[in-house]
Amino acid sequence: MAFIYSPPEWLAQEKKPQWDELHVVVRQDISAALKSEILSAEPTGDGYSPKPSFFLTLADGRELFIKGERPDATARSQHLFALEVLGNKELRALAPFRPRFITDIKTQGWHFLVHEKIQNAIHPMPWTSEKLTALFQAFCGVYSCFSSRSDAPSWVEEAKASKEGGIGDLYRGVSVWENLNLPDTDPAKRFYKEKLFAAFTNPEDAAAWFTLALPSLMAHEQRTGDIKSFSNLLHLDLRQDNLLFQKNEKAGLRAYVLDWGHLYWGPVVIDIVRLIKNIYSEGGPNPQETLSLFSTTTGIDFPKDDVRVGLSAITGQMALSLVEEFTHEEARCNWVQRLQAIAGLKWWAMEMGLPPVPELAPLPRPTISRPVYIPEKARPA
Template sequence: MREPKPYWRDVPLTLRKQVEEKMASSIRTATRVFGGYGPTATFRIFLEDGRTLFAKGAGQGSLPENWRVLPLEEAVYREVRAISPISPRYYGSVSTQGWHLLLLEDLKGSKKVPAWTEALAVQAMRDLAQFHVQGIAEADKVEAMSARGVTENWLSMKQSSEERNYFLDLFHENRDEAEAWLDAVLDVLIPLETDLMRQDQPWGLIHKDIRSDNLRFRDGRLVLFDWALACRGPLLFDIGFFFPSLEGEGGPTAEHLLPIYKKEMAEYGIKFPEFAEQAVAVCAAGFFATRAGKPPIPQLPRLRYIQCLQLGPALRWTCNLLGQPQPPKLSPLKDE
């Protein structure tokens, strides 16, 4: 099931005219583009002069959250130079009542993932390391990351039977085994969550939402888009929350890729304490554990499937890192 997105015919004529003026070319045609997991307005625009561009933003049917984060993303494109080597080119924005679109370089023809290869995953680690190094100097241009929704998920599972049951229901026939596992590890996981926000680790500019639907490879190099959540935060957050997506889609594991990222960063004198690795693994697992089993969101029909896909690898990595027993296998979810 696809997300409900507006058609190009829904876009007001005044906004189309603004695009033509901004790009100094008339529009030949445009099509809506699917990607991500929400009802964001996204279009590929074909100009009469032969160029194409990608337009994304908020419009008919967009959620309040789309409207809230859009100005934040636009500010990143406008003001943060460090993203230039790793993001699409930004051409500006257009707006009218009920609509606001960012105009970006079209990445049509670039390589999508999955399927992941080791070479692509390794390249992603190296390119993210370069971005993190360059972004440190501009970290003050964005807001500091909030701990809300990230550092209290295992705690909420201990305090709320409803949260606990959402998680355990993901195991179906293995529910009893999963409950025994949860009781055995919960008090180990809870105190590690709060370590995520400790200041005695490398902080800087982070993307904060790295998944396969937010990236492409162009000429063998990583390109990231959807910068709406960019903030100043622990650098390992970007990597740690990316690993479950990679492994869940058939790519290499965190254990294989993290040393590559750390080696790249060490060349610039940036090293990570052990607690930082443990904290981000625990928080990633807790984030997906408290979301994957909840009821579907109508406007985000594939979200729970994706969260469950990432939960398995996040739990595996966390338990392996901490020397804890592995949970039973999750019951499969259908991608509808």
């Protein structure tokens, strides 16, 4: 099955450094750290950022996955990457649920993470009940490893309601719904409304639908800090790009969860609602059916109000993509955020008994670009 919001034909993969564009010293240092000659490095094309990632084939027969944080990355991005490395090193309880960590490598301002390549990996799409069950069983295993906050390292931050920002913190409170809750005299409210409605094929239909939906979206979002569901480790970036499956004749289907870079401690309902919304956006089942399967598989039942609070907050943050400008380099990221936003709105309509959500307009072509990072090899002396 296809995405519920199709990418335009012009949408292209972000430009990422190729292996031979990396400085020769960087490549030599990676080879030295892995203690083997690198025979080939195949770009993976994963993700929605300019981070390079490769499947490496080594002379000693190993096949590995490597990804790197660039020297020009933001401080926040570098911090998250360092946390992902730290999690791979210290959170050994997660070992059954992710690829085996090999090492991390720092060289020439780059920071690389290396783990095993999952052989005969099965992609999540198309989603099936077998894949969903295996994934939910994996998360049940994760939760059983951390029965209380004290079981997690102190460096795992506790998710709290705040407006301080940070890509991983879904409690940051910055969303379209928050801005639409401003006084009518505030020009920001008018701006957000106009931009939001214009993102749909028929702005008048969108305005009429949001007139019905916004009161409940705003009211539930304001209660994000009051979620009562049990807390555990949060991944906060659960979507098909960060999931893989592997079939084993004896053990059956096994789920792997990748990219544990946004680790927090907080209400599990936030993670699961985000995951189920994304599964729906990726052509998966009706989210209410998937939530029921999660409960049946794990024995975890979330209060309906907690589900709605989490859904309103997450969808409001994804809806920022409908009103914010984006560059050519950010186009794929903006598309996937719009995909997640419309999935959340469709789920909200089901939850609240609202009319169907109007059709979202195709992703507009961006008119601005940001400077492209020049790998060391191509930089002038």
